Amino acid sequence: MSDVDKLFAEPLPKVSDFVFDHDVARVFPDMIKRSIPGYPTIVENIGVIAAHHAQPDTLIYDLGCSLGAATQSMRRHLRQDGCHIIAVDNAEAMVQRCREYLSAQDSMVEELVPATVVQGDILELELQPCSVVVLNFTLQFIAPELRLPVLQRIRQALLPGGILILSEKYRFEDPGTQHHLEQVHYAFKRANGYSDLEIAQKRSAIENVMLIDTQPAHLERLQQAGFSLAYPWFQCLNFGSIVAHA
Numbered sequence: 001m002s003d004v005d006k007l008f009a010e011p012l013p014k015v016s017d018f019v020f021d022h023d024v025a026r027v028f029p030d031m032i033k034r035s036i037p038g039y040p041t042i043v044e045n046i047g048v049i050a051a052h053h054a055q056p057d058t059l060i061y062d063l064g065c066s067l068g069a070a071t072q073s074m075r076r077h078l079r080q081d082g083c084h085i086i087a088v089d090n091a092e093a094m095v096q097r098c099r100e101y102l103s104a105q106d107s108m109v110e111e112l113v114p115a116t117v118v119q120g121d122i123l124e125l126e127l128q129p130c131s132v133v134v135l136n137f138t139l140q141f142i143a144p145e146l147r148l149p150v151l152q153r154i155r156q157a158l159l160p161g162g163i164l165i166l167s168e169k170y171r172f173e174d175p176g177t178q179h180h181l182e183q184v185h186y187a188f189k190r191a192n193g194y195s196d197l198e199i200a201q202k203r204s205a206i207e208n209v210m211l212i213d214t215q216p217a218h219l220e221r222l223q224q225a226g227f228s229l230a231y232p233w234f235q236c237l238n239f240g241s242i243v244a245h246a
């Protein structure tokens, strides 16, 4: 159901800002696996971590779900009775295909945790009480000044004992660290078949719409949002994931 990502393979007269449109949705599984080091490990362990912390008869949110990879993983691992996953994305193309992917999962596996796919803006979404929230490479596409209010609303919606799983691309204050991890990330992309042209054009496409923070900045913001504890559980090159406890 996924094509190979060739969106930036030819020279573009003008590189437009990256958007999650139908062209991206069509190649997204290939794009994200070849672009984010450790992505399969992060997705699989989101299921493990969510299943460990999910509470019976509660909601679970996958915010910025794209095609629902994190939702599918949580459905593979969750065993608590009465849970329901709400997968949210504001991109119509993603929502359409996410519904197809989850229907396909339902046709292959019986008695999965029910999941509802909602097209909506997480900046406007009213969050119901929940025990797990996932932001898997989503917050980086939210305007920096709006990130704290989003995290505060998530914190308020989480039940006692609830968790947020936040995965992001990182930048680094130390110039040497930033340079070397950025270069090795490009080597990762080349090892996955991207050309230097694709790497350069994709970098231009995301530079204005994917504004990344340092891991310490994320941890500080989570504390500001009222989370009682936050710690990194995974990092691969300049990408990583954090668990934050209500």
Ligand SMILES: C[S@@+](CC[C@H](N)C(=O)[O-])C[C@H]1O[C@@H](n2cnc3c(N)ncnc32)[C@H](O)[C@@H]1O
Residues within 6 Å of the ligand: 020, 032, 063, 064, 065, 066, 067, 068, 069, 070, 088, 089, 090, 091, 094, 120, 121, 122, 123, 135, 136, 137, 138, 141, 142
């Ligand atoms: C890198 S993708 C997320 C990957 C996905 N969570 C996964 O695990 O495969 C970022 C997603 O966030 C969505 N997004 C960005 N801003 C959003 C917003 N304000 N509301 C809802 N979804 C948003 C995009 O449409 C896109 O599907």
Ligand SMILES: O=C(O)C(=O)C[C@]1(C(=O)O)C=C[C@@H](O)C=C1
Residues within 6 Å of the ligand: 031, 032, 035, 036, 137, 169, 202, 203, 206, 210
């Ligand atoms: O940093 C890059 O070069 C990327 O392509 C990263 C990234 C991401 O982190 O979301 C950017 C856009 C797509 O969603 C896939 C991967």
